Structure formats: structure tokens, C-alpha cells
Amino acid sequence: MPELPEVETTRRGIEPHTVGRRVVELRLYEKRLRWKIQADLPDLVAGQVIKHATRRAKYLLLELESGTLMLHLGMSGSLRVLPADLPRLPHDHLDLILSSGNTLRFNDPRRFGSLHYVTGDPNEHPLLVKLAPEPLGAAFDADYLWRVTRRRKVAIKQLLMNSQLVVGVGNIYASEALFKAKVRPKRAAHSLTRKEVTRLVKAVKSVLSMAIKVGGTTLRDYVGADGQPGYFRQKLFVYERNGQPCRNCATPVRQLTQGQRSTYFCPTCQK
DNA sequence: ATGGGCACCTGGCTGC
DNA sequence: TGCAGCCAGGTGCCCA
Numbered sequence: 058m059p060e061l062p063e064v065e066t067t068r069r070g071i072e073p074h075t076v077g078r079r080v081v082e083l084r085l086y087e088k089r090l091r092w093k094i095q096a097d098l099p100d101l102v103a104g105q106v107i108k109h110a111t112r113r114a115k116y117l118l119l120e121l122e123s124g125t126l127m128l129h130l131g132m133s134g135s136l137r138v139l140p141a142d143l144p145r146l147p148h149d150h151l152d153l154i155l156s157s158g159n160t161l162r163f164n165d166p167r168r169f170g171s172l173h174y175v176t177g178d179p180n181e182h183p184l185l186v187k188l189a190p191e192p193l194g195a196a197f198d199a200d201y202l203w204r205v206t207r208r209r210k211v212a213i214k215q216l217l218m219n220s221q222l223v224v225g226v227g228n229i230y231a232s233e234a235l236f237k238a239k240v241r242p243k244r245a246a247h248s249l250t251r252k253e254v255t256r257l258v259k260a261v262k263s264v265l266s267m268a269i270k271v272g273g274t275t276l277r278d279y280v281g282a283d284g285q286p287g288y289f290r291q292k293l294f295v296y297e298r299n300g301q302p303c304r305n306c307a308t309p310v311r312q313l314t315q316g317q318r319s320t321y322f323c324p325t326c327q328k
Numbered sequence: 329a330t331g332g333g334c335a336c337c338t339g340g341c342t343g344c
Numbered sequence: 345t346g347c348a349g350c351c352a353g354g355t356g357c358c359c360a
Contacts, residue, residue: 060353091336091355115354132354133338148338167337169354184356211331220355227353276353277340296353317333319351 059130061192061225062268063279063287064115067136070282071161072110074138075119079106079156087150091131091171098174102126102153113180114188114224124176126153127184131169137162138282166278189222192261197223199255206246206254213249214242215316217261226261229274229296232321234260236295241327242320243313267292295321 059067083102088094105121112118117136119126130136141152141160151172153161163170175182190196205222206213217223217231226234235242237260240253249257268274273287276297280286294304298321299312308325 063353089337129354131337132352165337166339167352167354169337209330215331218354229353274353279353316331318354 059115059134059273059279060227060230060268061112061115062230062265062289063273063281064112064117064130064225065269066273066281066287067130068110068112068117071117071136071138074157074159074282075107075110075155075161077107079104080121080153081156082152082154084152084154085150086145086152087168090150090165090168091129092173094172095174098172101174107155113185114191114220115227116185118179120179124174125179127171127173127175127179127182128163129171131165131167131171133167133278134163134165134170135278135280136282137164137280137284188220188224190224192223192225192265197258197261199251199258202258203251203254206249209246211246212242212315213240213244213246213257214320216246217257218316218318223261225265228318229276229293230261230264230268232296233294234264236321236323236327237264239327242315242322295323297321 080102083099085094085099102121105123107119107121109120115129117128138159139162141154141158148166149162149164151163179185209216214231214235217226238253238257240249240257268289271288272281272285273279274289275286276290295310298310300309303310303323303326306325308323310321311324313320
């Protein structure tokens with residue numbers, strides 16, 4: 058499910074309910090997530106106060122007094138703030154019981170999500186250390202994308218989804234940003250002109266920002282921390298619109314496969 | 329160094 | 345009605 062806007066929406070949703078609260082208990086119901094959760098993790102975090110709730114790429118970072126909980130939502134994960142005594146549903150894998158009487162409950166049907174507890178600087182963790190700049194930050198600009206595209210012949214859509222080059226852009230927003238920039242997804246990265254690179258950087262930033270504003274995109278099961286879906290689906294121009302008229306020129310939107318993922322584009326608007 | 333393909337997992341939908 | 349097959353917001357790892 059979640060790309061950067063959905064993770065950021067979740068972060069903003071949990072922040073007021075978590076920062077300043079104490080973790081009374083971490084209840085682990087299923088430790089077989091993407092990686093097996095270390096058995097002593099509940100003991101390590103119990104009693105600690107949550108100092109900050111931040112995000113790096115698609116990872117949520119709950120900074121505690123002596124370490125950081127690093128959570129990834131995978132494809133189907135969601136994190137909600139709920140009364141601690143609410144009965145569990147299928148695929149509820151863990152509860153972070155808070156001093157407020159609420160729980161931060163993680164649900165993830167496909168179990169591609171992950172949870173780590175790291176001491177020291179989380180940015181030095183092997184999963185984070187190689188990640189590219191944040192797409193909404195100043196370091197991701199036309200100069201940067203120009204530089205990293207010059208020698209690569211991989212398709213530009215796949216380059217956008219490479220977290221060593223840009224983070225946070227997943228399958229939905231890669232297609233949407235390329236539509237907005239009027240660039241065909243199969244174009245070799247190095248074939249983009251300086252103008253196209255400039256448009257693409259702007260498009261990535263604006264698509265992600267707009268999606269965050271409306272709470273992300275709910276296709277199937279994504280919900281924010283308050284259980285509400287995101288409304289960006291109504292603003293999608295091409296994603297999952299195969300055969301439907303382009304919202305700009307009415308040409309039927311086309312679908313193709315790149316790297317075993319579906320890509321959508323308008324053959325008229327995108328060159 | 330770069331790029332391609334597979335793997336991990338469950339659920340929902342389609343078509344026979 | 346049942347079931348096989350395919351698809352789904354991610355990404356680390358192995359191989360050429």
C-alpha cells in the first residue's frame with residue numbers, strides 16, 4: 058500500500074497521540090513479519106517515553122529515550138490509534154500500549170512490513186544508510202536528477218522507484234509524476250532532456266505534496282491512523298485507469314508492465 | 329556498477 | 345459452488 062504520502066499521513070496521524078506518551082507495554086502477537094522480530098524487543102522498549110515521531114523514506118521512526126523503533130508498512134500495513142481494550146482483528150500483529158490508555162496497533166495482512174529496534178543513529182542502520190535524498194527535500198533538485206540519470210539506460214519509471222536514487226516514490230506516484238511531467242515511462246533515463254528532468258522533479262514534488270494534503274491514496278485497504286481513507290484516488294490521472302479516457306486529452310490510458318509492476322500512461326500526452 | 333528477476337505473504341477477483 | 349490463476353501502495357538479495 059503505502060508510499061511516502063501514506064506513510065507521512067500515518068506519521069502525522071500518530072504524532073499527537075504518541076509523542077510524550079510512555080510505552081507501557083509492547084504486545085507482540087506475530088513476530089514473522091518481513092524479518093523475524095527479535096524476541097526481547099518488548100522488554101527493550103517497555104517503560105520508555107516516545108520523544109519524536111519522524112519519517113525517513115517509507116520508514117516510520119519512533120524515537121524513544123534509549124533507542125528508536127523503526128517500522129515499515131510494507132505493501133498492506135497500517136497503523137492506527139485505538140482504545141487499548143478493542144478486540145483484535147485478523148492480521149493485527151502488535152500493540153504498542155500507551156500511557157494514555159490507547160494503543161498503536163499494527164495490522165498487515167501480507168506481512169511485508171517490518172519492525173526493528175535500533176540504538177544509536179537510525180540513519181546508520183543498514184536499511185537506511187544507503188537511501189537516497191528525500192524527494193520533498195532541497196537535495197532532490199534538477200541538478201541531482203540530471204546527474205544520476207546521465208549514465209543510466211534503465212527506464213525512467215524504474216529509476217524513480219529505485220530507493221538508492223530517490224526514496225518514497227512507489228508504483229502509483231511514479232506513473233502519476235511521469236504523466237504530469239509528460240514523459241513516457243519507458244524512456245531510458247539518460248535520454249531525458251534537461252527540460253524534462255526539471256519538469257519531472259517538479260512533478261514528483263507536487264504529486265507527493267498534493268497526495269499528502271488529502272491524506273494519501275486508498276486503493277484497497279489503506280487507512281490513516283484515524284481509520285480514514287485517503288482521497289488522492291479521485292485525483293489520479295492514469296493509475297489503474299487502463300482504457301479510460303485521459304483526463305487531459307481523452308485518449309484511452311494504456312497499461313504496460315515494467316519490472317513485474319503495472320505502469321499506466323497516456324500515449325498522447327506523454328512523449 | 330548496473331540491471332533483471334525472484335522471493336517473501338495473504339486476500340480478492342476472474343473465468344472456467 | 346469450487347478452484348486455479350492472476351493481481352495487488354515494497355524492497356532486499358542473488359545472479360549475470
